[in-house]
Amino acid sequence: MSNSKLAFVFPGQGSQKVGMLGDLAESYTVVKDTFAQASEALGYDLWKLVQEGPQEELNMTEVTQPALLTASVATWRVWQEKGGAKPEMMAGHSLGEWSALVCAGIVDFTDAVKLVRMRGQFMQEAVPAGIGAMAAIIGLDDSLVEEACTAAMAAEASNAQDIVSPVNYNSPGQLVIAGHAAAVERAMALCKDAGAKRALLLPVSAPFHTALMKPAADRLAEHIQSTAFESPSIPVVHNVTAQTLTDAEEIKAIMVAQIYSAVRWVACVNALTSAGIGTTVECGPGKVLSGLNKRIDRALNTLSTDSEDALSATLLALPEAGE
Template sequence: MKAYVFPGQGAQFSGMGADLYDQSPEAKDLFDQANDILGFSITDIMFEGSAEDLKQTKVTQPAVFLHSVILSKVLGDQFQPDMVAGHSLGEFSALVANKTLNFEEGLKLVAQRAQAMQHACELEASTMAAVLGLEDELVEAVCAETEGVVVAANYNCPGQLVISGEVAAVERACENLKERGAKRAMLLPVGGAFHSPLMEPARKDLAAAIENTLFNDPICPVYQNVSTFAVSSPEEIKKNLIFQLTAPVKWTQSVQNMIKDGATSFVEVGPGKVLQGLVKKIDRSAETSSATIL
């Protein structure tokens, strides 16, 4: 069985999507639609902007989403998913790819998500840190005993977990984790504490938009960050998507469940190869590849 996976924020690069725009009339049409929907020329920034330009939250999330979704659409008959999943932002790409959301509604939600998260980041100084070389349970225990808000946020693969919260609390947790034997515990260059309780204002903002959006029956199940199991019910997908902003991304568990349910190959759709690397660390026997236009 074939699983298609969609990357999240951080996968962007200068020039992303330009080849799709040039090679495919369908891609060109969708990129042009995106510029109209967003009210600014995101294609100018994606194709010609600097890495710094692409770091703007209002640009980064729609840019990664557009690259993934448009690539999945121009694959045509090549795109035959038995299941899909996306890492954080990538879950929105996955939900358009499996037809739960249409292109325009998906892009609008991603744009609102980016703005809501940016606003939440401005309310309180917060950050994230990558922790390498420790068991998940130990990282969770250290977060629980650290003063202030700090939680496990991204379960990326065994031995790689990202924590998230108030700057001082994350720094304290990093020191404690190093003392407990972490190979590394380092702050990440991000604007805020994603997938933590500090994203509650963003969750509230996005919840209303999600509730007012039509979710269709998908063509295949999605393994969502919050639940980690196969989901096909539009109402359940909605509920999980609303909680995603304040809940951890359980990528390790999602991939393990996909393999348990029969996935033998994972195709990454979008910029970069980060997810392929994580899948291999979760299960060396899994086949991985990048989606490409034939």
């Protein structure tokens, strides 16, 4: 099968930084126009916050989510304005899946901005601060991490209600776990005992993509149901199943499930390459996904758009691109 096809991938939380897209905005008015559209939906000046900070406020999940969505959509609009090649598929990591939905024509941008702000707010409110935790496990087979999580939940009968589970299958040898803080700590120790190179607590405020997020999903479900979704103009590989969907109602359901389900990024990238994708363009700030994708499949050509120079180089690198 030819591997010359192009996919766009969209980053999730962790890729935000104060000043992102500043240089693109100097050259392309569509960047500030996109942020103005988001600011109107949110009721505050998102561009000012993204450019001036403080970083602590930008890192609040109910701010981070609309900020990254807007940054990715603005970058996509620049790409279109420049006559860039149309990707044959899309995927996004966690929050980034919402960026993919907008750029694939599934959901209106303004609607998505409102939904992801609520998504962030509901996810934060689902578990009180200090109760949950997330940790990155480096250098251990997925199956051994999964076993450690199961063992950690069984370790102390007095904490039988504690949960910990794999939540981000990011790349071979990099798996994020999450759940109740005590259970995460036990799983980290078991992973180290099993030979993990590192087990690192992550500076996040809630155990995302675990069963503890079910209340957030239930709250967001009614808002998603009342929002218009369309069939995709470009197929999107979904985090939960690593498959594409065409039915708008099924996409609504999977975006609710995504909140409390693991992000199967390795499987998503493998689904792209199995469909003949040979190049991924990371659409938005940072190069996190480019790094992960290269570790998942060394044969992948990974390009980024996180600066004007990077965007120009990516446009030049793709033969169907415009100027």
